[in-house]
Amino acid sequence: MAKIVTFSIDGQKCMAEEGQYLVDAAETNGVYIPTLCNMTGVPPQGSCRVCSVKINGKLTTACTTKVSEGMEVINESEEIQDLRKAIIELLFAEGNHFCPSCEQSGNCELQALAYRFQVLVPRFPYLFPERDIEASNPKLFKDHNRSILCKRCIRAITDERGRRLFAFGKRGDRIGISIDTKLAANISDELADRAAEVCPVGAIIRKGRGFAVPIGQRRYDGQPIGADVEQAK
Amino acid sequence: MDKKIVATTSLAGCFGCHMSVLDIDERILDLIELVEFNKSPIDDIKTFTKHCDIGIVEGGCATSENVHVLKEFRKNCSTLIALGECAIMGGLPALRNNIPITECLEEAYLNGLTTKDNNPDRILPNDEEIPMMLDRVYPIRELVKVDFFLPGCPPTADLIWNALTALILGKEMDLPYEVIRYD
Numbered sequence: 566m567a568k569i570v571t572f573s574i575d576g577q578k579c580m581a582e583e584g585q586y587l588v589d590a591a592e593t594n595g596v597y598i599p600t601l602c603n604m605t606g607v608p609p610q611g612s613c614r615v616c617s618v619k620i621n622g623k624l625t626t627a628c629t630t631k632v633s634e635g636m637e638v639i640n641e642s643e644e645i646q647d648l649r650k651a652i653i654e655l656l657f658a659e660g661n662h663f664c665p666s667c668e669q670s671g672n673c674e675l676q677a678l679a680y681r682f683q684v685l686v687p688r689f690p691y692l693f694p695e696r697d698i699e700a701s702n703p704k705l706f707k708d709h710n711r712s713i714l715c716k717r718c719i720r721a722i723t724d725e726r727g728r729r730l731f732a733f734g735k736r737g738d739r740i741g742i743s744i745d746t747k748l749a750a751n752i753s754d755e756l757a758d759r760a761a762e763v764c765p766v767g768a769i770i771r772k773g774r775g776f777a778v779p780i781g782q783r784r785y786d787g788q789p790i791g792a793d794v795e796q797a798k
Numbered sequence: 799m800d801k802k803i804v805a806t807t808s809l810a811g812c813f814g815c816h817m818s819v820l821d822i823d824e825r826i827l828d829l830i831e832l833v834e835f836n837k838s839p840i841d842d843i844k845t846f847t848k849h850c851d852i853g854i855v856e857g858g859c860a861t862s863e864n865v866h867v868l869k870e871f872r873k874n875c876s877t878l879i880a881l882g883e884c885a886i887m888g889g890l891p892a893l894r895n896n897i898p899i900t901e902c903l904e905e906a907y908l909n910g911l912t913t914k915d916n917n918p919d920r921i922l923p924n925d926e927e928i929p930m931m932l933d934r935v936y937p938i939r940e941l942v943k944v945d946f947f948l949p950g951c952p953p954t955a956d957l958i959w960n961a962l963t964a965l966i967l968g969k970e971m972d973l974p975y976e977v978i979r980y981d
């Protein structure tokens with residue numbers, strides 16, 4: 566059995582198995598640390614910084630840090646909350662997020678975080694970047710206007726032989742997700758569903774579904790993202 | 799208490815935000831006790847007749863006329879509110895922001911399915927009376943200072959109600975989870 570370590574989050578005493586990532590350990594203790602690029606079961610990459618916390622006084626990402634004995638974590642200070650909020654606002658300003666016409670609205674993790682952090686308007690000016698859409702795949706529709714470059718699709722989606730369906734194309738501010746058209750041409754319905762599911766935003770959309778769930782019944786209509794973790798306590 | 803004076807307008811919006819103001823239902827009777835409307839489509843007063851406490855702007859700026867009205871609002875209102883996604887970030891009209899304006903006009907008046915056979919002289923609207931289209935749709939805070947932002951498409955009636963009553967009564971605004979929506 567793994568060794569149990571004790572640590573604290575905002576002064577609250579927590580316990581977890583040694584070697585657990587801090588986001589997961591926090592969850593076990595009923596504490597929600599917001600995440601965006603992270604996915605349970607997939608190795609973390611720590612790129613979005615939404616999970617930023619202070620550990621022993623130093624700013625770091627909770628999804629890439631393993632808990633250790635005596636660790637002191639600050640999760641909810643004003644400074645950290647504002648930093649997270651700024652990151653969320655930045656993502657809205659640097660893409661083209663037209664939520665009223667987005668199929669993902671109500672089920673979108675980025676939007677849900679903005680609701681949780683009460684973003685009324687981003688503090689940054691909107692960039693209105695030129696981004697493409699790609700609709701040639703029979704099952705998936707890619708709208709790069711909404712991609713937050715979290716790489717969840719690249720990291721989590723492979724076909725039955727382990728080949729990746731998604732990759733980054735181009736560099737710098739032109740960077741975007743490209744689909745391997747040959748491999749993706751014949752994917753199963755299940756894999757297509759899963760690709761749309763791992764995308765936290767509406768950048769990978771399953772074709773033929775549209776606005777499937779009525780307003781009021783969508784994932785984040787009723788309660789904030791993270792509320793399930795906090796209630797399980 | 800003196801009644802606060804409120805003005806409202808719809809720029810490049812769909813009037814949905816104004817409908818949502820009416821969606822406060824019977825609370826509109828309470829609102830009428832607290833405010834007097836000046837320039838607004840609600841009472842059809844076309845020009846400002848006095849300085850207003852609160853200006854509510856729906857829609858972004860897509861034409862020269864939108865810019866003119868917006869500047870009038872800033873000049874005549876002490877507090878300016880951007881109401882809804884279009885005022886805040888351009889909204890659906892801003893979907894054209896990456897398409898050159900010539901292409902948009904040609905699609906609408908020359909090449910579109912319903913226009914291509916009905917515009918034999920290939921005229922683009924050019925009468926002096928018609929406001930000029932801007933190169934793109936501008937969120938209103940890019941043109942004037944905006945004091946408050948109420949998101950939603952349209953914003954929920956409760957968000958509007960909470961914001962207005964907080965402003966009028968000088969209280970902290972109540973922001974429960976359900977009132978902030980972007981759709």
Ligand code: SF4
Pocket residue numbers: 661662663664665667668669670671673674675676711766767768
């Ligand atoms: S991906 Fe999310 S934030 Fe972006 S437009 Fe869609 S619902 Fe809004």
Ligand code: SF4
Pocket residue numbers: 711712713714715716717718719742763764765766768769
């Ligand atoms: S397409 Fe979706 S999953 Fe892939 S990088 Fe963009 S936001 Fe992330």
Ligand code: FES
Pocket residue numbers: 599600601602603610611612613614615616617626627628629
């Ligand atoms: S969730 Fe940790 S950096 Fe994105």
